[in-house]
Amino acid sequence: MPEPTLQLVTSDNVEAACAIRLLPHQDAHVESVAVSLALAYTLPTKAWPRLVHDRSALVAVVMAFHRVDWPGDPSGVTRSGLWRLNVDAQHQHQGYGRFAVLAVCADLLERGERTCFVTYDAGEDGPENFYLKLGFRPTGEFSGRQVVAGLKL
Numbered sequence: 435m436p437e438p439t440l441q442l443v444t445s446d447n448v449e450a451a452c453a454i455r456l457l458p459h460q461d462a463h464v465e466s467v468a469v470s471l472a473l474a475y476t477l478p479t480k481a482w483p484r485l486v487h488d489r490s491a492l493v494a495v496v497m498a499f500h501r502v503d504w505p506g507d508p509s510g511v512t513r514s515g516l517w518r519l520n521v522d523a524q525h526q527h528q529g530y531g532r533f534a535v536l537a538v539c540a541d542l543l544e545r546g547e548r549t550c551f552v553t554y555d556a557g558e559d560g561p562e563n564f565y566l567k568l569g570f571r572p573t574g575e576f577s578g579r580q581v582v583a584g585l586k587l
């Protein structure tokens with residue numbers, strides 16, 4: 435059975451990427467793909483956006499961040515992790531979210547990182563239990579209202 439693949443965002447696929455839709459109750463928790471890709475455009479050395487395809491279907495957009503100064507961390511040590519993850523509503527609960535997180539973790543490990551960080555809304559409809567299931571654990575910090583969690587690589 436073919437594995438999902440990661441692809442770069444190009445002029446050929448960017449509109450399809452922006453057309454990815456979540457379930458209605460999930461929209462409040464994350465930015466749209468268009469906003470994420472616009473942000474990536476402004477931070478080309480820090481943002482790592484990729485599209486997840488399975489066979490010919492575009493199923494998700496994932497974006498990692500690399501070595502950003504962490505607000506509120508007095509140590510001055512930069513952090514890396516998972517910035518955005520939008521799995522298309524029709525393709526959720528089929529393993530694509532897990533695939534995307536593992537792909538980001540593999541990339542970070544190759545770059546010499548030892549922890550993958552993520553921030554998320556802890557609300558009832560949010561992705562907290564997904565991240566807990568994958569092994570992320572809250573660090574005790576918050577980024578605004580969002581929980582900060584980390585996964586040891």
Ligand SMILES: CC(C)(COP(=O)(O)OP(=O)(O)OC[C@H]1O[C@@H](n2cnc3c(N)ncnc32)[C@H](O)[C@@H]1OP(=O)(O)O)[C@@H](O)C(=O)NCCC(=O)NCCS
Pocket residue numbers: 456460463464517518519520521522525526527528529530531532533552553554560561562563564567
């Ligand atoms: C959260 C999200 C990324 C999960 O993606 P997904 O492709 O549906 O997840 P997977 O199919 O890879 O699930 C992996 C495991 O997590 C579980 N899981 C997925 N979503 C879950 C949730 N909301 N609560 C609890 N468990 C969840 C699955 O059941 C699966 O468990 P299993 O291995 O025991 O079967 C997806 O629902 C999504 O895009 N949500 C809206 C956007 C969002 O919140 N993104 C994260 C922003 S930080």
